[in-house]
Amino acid sequence: MAKVKTKYRNGGMVEKNSVLGWIADIIIYALLVVMMFICVIPLWYSLVASFSDGFTLYNSEGMIWFPVGEWTLAGYEHVFASNNVLRGYLNTIIYVVGATLLGFVLNVLAGYVLSRSTRYRGIMILFVMFTMMFNGGLIPTYIVMRALGFVNSPLAIIIPTCTNAYFMILMMNAYLGVPQSTVEAAELDGAGHFRLMFQICLPQCMSIATVVLLYSVVFQWNSWFQAYVYLSTAREWWPLQLVVNNMISENTNFMQSGNIDYSRYLIQYGLVVVATIPILCVFPFFQKYIEKGAVLGGVKE
Numbered sequence: 001m002a003k004v005k006t007k008y009r010n011g012g013m014v015e016k017n018s019v020l021g022w023i024a025d026i027i028i029y030a031l032l033v034v035m036m037f038i039c040v041i042p043l044w045y046s047l048v049a050s051f052s053d054g055f056t057l058y059n060s061e062g063m064i065w066f067p068v069g070e071w072t073l074a075g076y077e078h079v080f081a082s083n084n085v086l087r088g089y090l091n092t093i094i095y096v097v098g099a100t101l102l103g104f105v106l107n108v109l110a111g112y113v114l115s116r117s118t119r120y121r122g123i124m125i126l127f128v129m130f131t132m133m134f135n136g137g138l139i140p141t142y143i144v145m146r147a148l149g150f151v152n153s154p155l156a157i158i159i160p161t162c163t164n165a166y167f168m169i170l171m172m173n174a175y176l177g178v179p180q181s182t183v184e185a186a187e188l189d190g191a192g193h194f195r196l197m198f199q200i201c202l203p204q205c206m207s208i209a210t211v212v213l214l215y216s217v218v219f220q221w222n223s224w225f226q227a228y229v230y231l232s233t234a235r236e237w238w239p240l241q242l243v244v245n246n247m248i249s250e251n252t253n254f255m256q257s258g259n260i261d262y263s264r265y266l267i268q269y270g271l272v273v274v275a276t277i278p279i280l281c282v283f284p285f286f287q288k289y290i291e292k293g294a295v296l297g298g299v300k301e
Contacts, residue, residue: 043276050075050269054262075266079247079274087236088243095157095239096220103162103216104209110163111171111205112197125172132165138229145230154237156230161223167212174208175201214283221279244271 045064049057053069060068079085114125135141141160142151150156178201186200202209224241231237238246251267 046269046272050266050273052266054265058262058265072263074263075270078264078267079270084243084247085240085274088238088240091237092221092240094154096217098158099162099220100213100216102158103167104213106163107167107171107212108197108202108209110168111175112201114168114172115175128165128168142229151230152234152237157223157226157239161220161226167215170208170212171205174205178204217282218279240275244275247271
């Protein structure tokens with residue numbers, strides 16, 4: 001961005017935007033506002049539609065900015081009429097917590113190992129990156145999961161999806177960003193691998209580790225295909241997203257019933273709100289740590 005330096009009388013200096021700088025700022029802010037609306041409008045539509053009158057909403061066309069017809073909670077009453085939604089919430093929390101914690105430990109261990117200058121480091125990195133481009137396919141993976149006894153078990157959701165090569169590479173780069181002098185100073189003081197990994201290097205990698213945690217939480221919260229494949233008959237272990245998908249599918253033919261209940265048209269919007277609000281509430285807590293970037297200790301270079 002173009003800037004013009006202006007000198008004060010007392011010898012100080014300040015930077016002021018030039019005309020091109022102001023134009024660039026306006027364009028950037030305008031694009032950000034447009035992107036914000038693109039992201040927010042679908043959520044806002046689902047929110048206001050969930051409080052609208054079912055018959056009026058069904059016969060409405062185009063975008064609505066406020067609830068149409070008489071305000072109602074009938075859609076949410078249908079959503080929570082079954083225990084499946086609450087059970088799906090509990091299952092999803094179990095999967096998010098279990099997979100995120102297990103994945104965090106594995107990512108920390110893998111990132112540290114891949115960042116060390118060892119004889120087989122290049123082969124290990126190649127092996128990890130190979131899995132980013134190729135996999136065995138759905139059917140062979142299902143056969144392996146069935147042989148391990150994971151089918152129709154919550155382990156089918158937690159263990160296979162707790163980490164991936166992308167998260168490992170991120171943590172490896174985070175460890176590589178730790179000053180070498182810090183590592184050498186700890187080694188001279190007698191620090192072993194576990195102390196070096198968890199007490200010396202990890203605190204300086206927490207900004208990247210927090211990003212990995214955020215990605216893992218969002219991925220687990222939105223995941224449904226794994227459950228669709230491996231928990232097809234174990235409905236008691238279905239996560240929230242699969243419950244939502246199933247309820248919406250079952251509700252698509254509500255117009256074919258003899259006595260049409262238009263409030264059932266609100267179920268799909270109520271489910272979107274119910275499934276989205278929690279992750280939107282959690283995200284700001286991660287955002288704070290991402291922006292802060294907790295980089296602790298270390299020798300200044």
